[in-house]
Amino acid sequence: MAAIQKDSTETLAACSSVIRAVDLHKYYDLGGARVHALRGVSVKIARGEFVAIMGASGSGKSTFMNLLGCLDRPSSGQYFLEDVDVANYDKRELAHIRNQKIGFVFQGFNLLARTTALENTALPTLYSKLNHLESQKRATDALHMVGLADRMHHYPSQMSGGQQQRVAIARALVNLPAILLADEPTGNLDSRTSVEIMEIFQSLNDKGLTIILVTHEQDIAEFAKRVLIFRDGKIRSDHPVANRPRAAEVLKTMPTLED
Template identity: 55%
Template sequence: MDKKKVIEISELTKIYQMGETLVHALAGVSFDVRENEYIAIMGPSGSGKSTLMNMIGCLDTPTAGDYILNGNNVSTMDDAELAEIRNREIGFVFQTFNLLPRTSCMANVELPLIYAGMKSSERKERAVEVLTKVGLGDRVDHKPNELSGGQRQRVAIARALVNNPSILLADEPTGNLDTKTGEEIMELFEELYRQGNTIILVTHENEIAEHARRIVRLRDGLIESDEKVENPVLAREAVS
């Protein structure tokens, strides 16, 4: 039986005005994402992948078309509604980590729960739980500048997971990491996928995209191809 659709995107269009020029960043993109899919979105500079990521992440609204996220049509939402749905439905992982430098790992991870109105004791318990899940249970009181790049990205992933979001949206998550650390982070994403998370990865690197189970390639604001990955990098080993 097919898993339920988390995302339904239909004829999504985004036009920006740059002076007197109209730029068609997305020119009618349609695709669905089901629960526990692991998708990489790829495309050259100017293909529309960053615009599409902003749409999926509810950071921007389309000029035309529909975007249904977990049954909610977010295409027509105002900024306040978008902020609420972002906090509830989407866990972001950025290339630059986006951590607060002067606060502990726990405080960084708790942040989405503060916005969600969760009380302090529950927040702390949940933050420790997800930090432990990403292998940082012994670093909860450390500040980001006391951690390696890989550990900082693990904190960012813990923060993204803390609200149990519908989607984990990762933008070039290994872009600031060396090759070995990048592989460790991709192993963590593989583990999260196997635990049932829905992951959308935006990347320009084929080696990173090949960890996913499906690759959507954009060109000139349109989907050029949408294919299953026959032999994902980390799935070559048998599931223990």
């Protein structure tokens, strides 16, 4: 009886992971030279977690994020995304699962210049089954969520960096992903704007969204609930954040442009 109970508990625990990586390795072949970028990474991330990834340049953070985001395949190991092992999926299958389950935010916003905030946000729905009206509704809702309802018809050049990044976050949310992946989303932003972006991430996470973000900045990482530190292609440390600050509170103590 005890054994059965233990088994079912373990199964339950496994099912609740939105991400389960098992001994991931990644090699890059560079004309004869071989880079061993990931050297056995195993980690579980449950639904609703908010994880920050830190580590020196070259330690494998982006390589790991690219695997999590189904942009690339591991050289060996297993990657379960919502309990499906996608490590051996081909490019077409990876693209499909990526569109359905993953939202991406990058350091350099990557918005289309001649396209409004609303159109930029709606772009990923082009590959979904939504009709035009449904797409517009989703994009409008996503822009509301990031506090940009009043900028919907603005072009990127008419917005600040922080506003452009918020459009990029709205675009990442528009297909209702299971996970949001952000690789140095505040890397191009000043301190206050960075905290504003973290405020949005915290509020999305409060609503249940699983978020994984790479950052070089300790004070940004502390807005997450858990920090993984990479070194030489491995996870060197994995710990919860104690006394996590609320970005909304921190913003009250920071000077604004008008100050």
